[in-house]
Amino acid sequence: MADGRNFPGGDDVERMIRDGRHLYDPYRRLYDLPTSPEFLFQEESLAQRRSWGENLTYYTGVGYLCGAVSGAGIGLRRAACAAEPGDTLKIRVNRVLNSSGQDGRRIGNRVGVIGLLYAGMESGMVSFRSKDDWINSVVAGLGTGAIYRAASGPRSAAVAGAIGGLMVGAVVAGKQVMKRYVPI
Numbered sequence: 001m002a003d004g005r006n007f008p009g010g011d012d013v014e015r016m017i018r019d020g021r022h023l024y025d026p027y028r029r030l031y032d033l034p035t036s037p038e039f040l041f042q043e044e045s046l047a048q049r050r051s052w053g054e055n056l057t058y059y060t061g062v063g064y065l066c067g068a069v070s071g072a073g074i075g076l077r078r079a080a081c082a083a084e085p086g087d088t089l090k091i092r093v094n095r096v097l098n099s100s101g102q103d104g105r106r107i108g109n110r111v112g113v114i115g116l117l118y119a120g121m122e123s124g125m126v127s128f129r130s131k132d133d134w135i136n137s138v139v140a141g142l143g144t145g146a147i148y149r150a151a152s153g154p155r156s157a158a159v160a161g162a163i164g165g166l167m168v169g170a171v172v173a174g175k176q177v178m179k180r181y182v183p184i
Helices: 010-019 026-031 042-046 052-081 089-129 134-148 154-181
Strands: none
Touching (some): 089 134
């Protein structure tokens, strides 16, 4: 019965008696979970940011998901506007599904590619500069916009690069404001 798995050790018993807790409290083991992250290797606890592969997967996946959901909503609205009074329910459902799927894929792929470019450029900047600060993010936003629109010409690439840099700069500034003024 006292195999050591369900009962605390000697020091724990003294501390529990001193704190006024019961010696055997099964709910404590369930709900008093550690709040700090647990790592398998010590080297993982020293890393302050995601690896380049994790960044690539995260930004591409989140970008695709957000773009697909937004595109599906746009497709739904477009299908609702294109509905004709004599359409059957089956035709309306088919139009909604086709339009939502088409727009969701199209916009999801575009935003996913933007996330892929951004993650690659940000990781490249961190590796190139050997620092992890806001400059890497803003330069990655500039480069992402410029590369994404490079096929449309230099003027379009410059405008898209400026928009990308401004958007990332606003996100970085907003993140700093949130850290400073919003209690967590």
